[in-house]
Amino acid sequence: MSVLVIAKFTGDTAKFGQTLADRASEFAEIGDRAKSAGGIHHRFGVGDGFIVVVDEWESVQHFESFFSDPNLQAFIGSAGADPGPPELIVAEAISTPDQY
Secondary structure, three states, X not given: OOEEEEEEEEEOHHHHHHHHHHOHXXXXXXXXXXXXXXXXXXXXXXXXXXXXEEEEEOOHHHHHHHHOOHHHHHHXXXXXXXXXXXXXXXXXXXXXXXOO
């Protein structure tokens, strides 16, 4: 059964936006690695002083293995996230009649 992972990073959203533009190929490469590591769906969102990641993974273990990569952690910091772990919500994904 897959899991939903929602991560909220505090940080510099302007720097994040600029990093998306300047380092798009690196984001694409990370996305490809995530898919190979068990990632199913991925989206970013930005708010006032924070970045949100909404993912679906094959399992918690797949997510934890991918997310614990020190190179990924360094990239996240260089993209504008404040130091320290993000706020995480992990939940079992379920199918519902209103799903789209």
